[in-house]
Structure formats: C-alpha cells, structure tokens
Amino acid sequence: MSNEVKLLRFLAQDMTQAELGKRVGLTRQTIAAIEQGRYSPSLDVAFRIAHVFGKGIDDVFHWQPGGDDRSAD
Amino acid sequence: MSNEVKLLRFLAQDMTQAELGKRVGLTRQTIAAIEQGRYSPSLDVAFRIAHVFGKGIDDVFHWQPGGDDRSAD
DNA sequence: ACATCATGTTAGATATATTTGACATTAAGT
C-alpha cells in the first residue's frame, strides 16, 4: 500500500508533518511513519487525513489486491 | 463510523460472517465486531473487505467529519 | 427432542498502531 500524503502536503502550501498531525489528531512521528508506509493506519485516521486535503480515500491511499509491499516508493 | 457490511453480505447470496472472514483473512468474531462498529478496522482490512464486494471503500464505510459515534445503525 | 448452523458475546492472549521523549541531520535565516 502506497500513498500520496507527502505529495499532498506539498501541494497544500507546504503543510508540515507537524501541522498535518495537529489537524488530524496524530503526532508528527506517526504522520512520518504513515507517509513511509511503515504500517497501515486505521480506517478512521485514513478518512481524517483524506478529509484534510478534500480528497477521497482512494485518491490518497493506493491499494492493490495482492500487494503487501511498498514498492511504489 | 457506520458501514454496510452486513447488508452487502445479504446481497451477496447471504454470505456468512465466517465465509467473509475467510475471504479477507479475518475471524468471524472480528467481522461481527466490525459490522457492529465496535472498532475501526485497519485501512488494509477495509480495502480487502470492499474488494470482496467489488465496491469502493466509501460505498462500504460511511464517515462523517465530527462523527465519533455509531448513530447510523 | 435433538442436532446443526449462524450469530452474539466475552475473557485473555498476541499483534500492531500510536504516543512520548530523545537525539541526529539538513536547509534557511541572522
């Protein structure tokens, strides 16, 4: 599972990891870990992140049936 | 956060909780808990469930900005 | 009445997400 969080932060006036974390109720370390695909966030967190950028979940997180890796880094 | 998992199971030839669990790699107890909104599944699990029904995540799980409850049961 | 199947539920264990606190690095501003 890969995601566009880092890109979307840049598109959103260079929003910082700490700022995003504040807006969704997470620490900056957690944002960093999610951006790097170190683990799969809860669905609730995924919705909150997508909401900050005014996007749908599928626009932010990309999932493929057999895909258990992070190859789209 | 509410969801349509139970409904979608019925629409899918009365698929059983155990059968759905088998298909997505979860136990039937976990499926039951998710259906009842007892907790927010991981994003990965949400994608796998939606995929079984050929739906998008937003078709299966409904989230509202301020919504921390399960009132749409 | 008995057996079976699907579901609800619960307690205790394990796995994973998330936090907290700390330290390192790199880029930018003074």
Add this chain to the structure above:
DNA sequence: ACTTAATGTCAAATATATCTAACATGATGT
C-alpha cells in the same frame, strides 16, 4: 558560527485491533 524549523529515526510505553477458545441464543431441519 549560531539558531531555528522540518524531517528521520529509535526505544520504551500505552492504546487498540485481532485472534483463540469458549459458552449462549434463535432458527432450521430431522
């Protein structure tokens, strides 16, 4: 050179998701 802001990373703690094993209930079939 110094400071500050943003990020990477890590270890240890806490919270939450998920599993396992068990027992209960209602519906269905024999």
